[in-house]
Amino acid sequence: MKIKKLELLLICSVVVVTTVVLYNVLISVPFKDYSxxxxxxxxxxxxxxxxxxxxxxxxxxxxxxxxxxxxxxxxxxxxxxxxxxxxxxxxxxxxxxxxxxxxxxxxxxxxxxxxxxxxxxxxxxxxx
Incomplete structure (x- = not known):
């Protein structure tokens, strides 16, 4: 049972880290020609x-x-x-x-x- 909790924690951590990285990449990309x-x-x-x-x-x-x-x-x-x-x-x-x-x-x-x-x-x- 402890292995499943550890796996769930690892999956949640990967999802959170991926979300943070994608957010930071998206906000740094310019969308307008002039700003x-x-x-x-x-x-x-x-x-x-x-x-x-x-x-x-x-x-x-x-x-x-x-x-x-x-x-x-x-x-x-x-x-x-x-x-x-x-x-x-x-x-x-x-x-x-x-x-x-x-x-x-x-x-x-x-x-x-x-x-x-x-x-x-x-x-x-x-x-x-």
């Missing part, structure tokens, strides 16, 4: 503000002529030539940006507006 993920982070500390904008091309094809505009200010614009599929680019916002919003537009018609987010400060953590 862009934008994350804008503002981390105020006691003496300065750390900030960054992360752009990731989640699509199957490259994104071209990317314009990054900070706080709807036409003087605070960055131009990028291309972001290849799967590529991640980290940008530092220019001096003078209020770090409220960022707008990213591509030649392929993608337009993403994001507000800067601030991480939650935990007591005892560095920077809190």
């Amino acid at each position: 862009l993920e934008v994350d804008a982070l503002r981390d105020p500390e006691s003496l300065l503000v750390n900030s960054r904008v992360v752009l990731k091309n989640n699509g199957k094809l490259p994104l071209n002529d990317i314009l990054v505009m900070y706080d709807n200010n036409r003087e605070l614009i960055e131009n990028l030539q291309t972001i290849k599929p799967g590529q991640t680019i980290i940008l530092s916002p220019p001096q003078g940006a209020n770090l409220n919003t960022v707008k990213v537009v591509t030649a392929e018609g993608i337009s993403v507006d994001k507000q800067f987010r601030s991480p939650i400060k935990m007591p005892g953590m560095i920077g809190s």
Whole structure:
């Protein structure tokens, strides 16, 4: 009787592991031709503000002529030539940006507006 329980446990384990592996493979495969993920982070500390904008091309094809505009200010614009599929680019916002919003537009018609987010400060953590 113990052998059947062991076999059942082994079969269940194989099914769970297979399901997890298939799920991870499926979520990493791009389904759209053009897709862009934008994350804008503002981390105020006691003496300065750390900030960054992360752009990731989640699509199957490259994104071209990317314009990054900070706080709807036409003087605070960055131009990028291309972001290849799967590529991640980290940008530092220019001096003078209020770090409220960022707008990213591509030649392929993608337009993403994001507000800067601030991480939650935990007591005892560095920077809190």
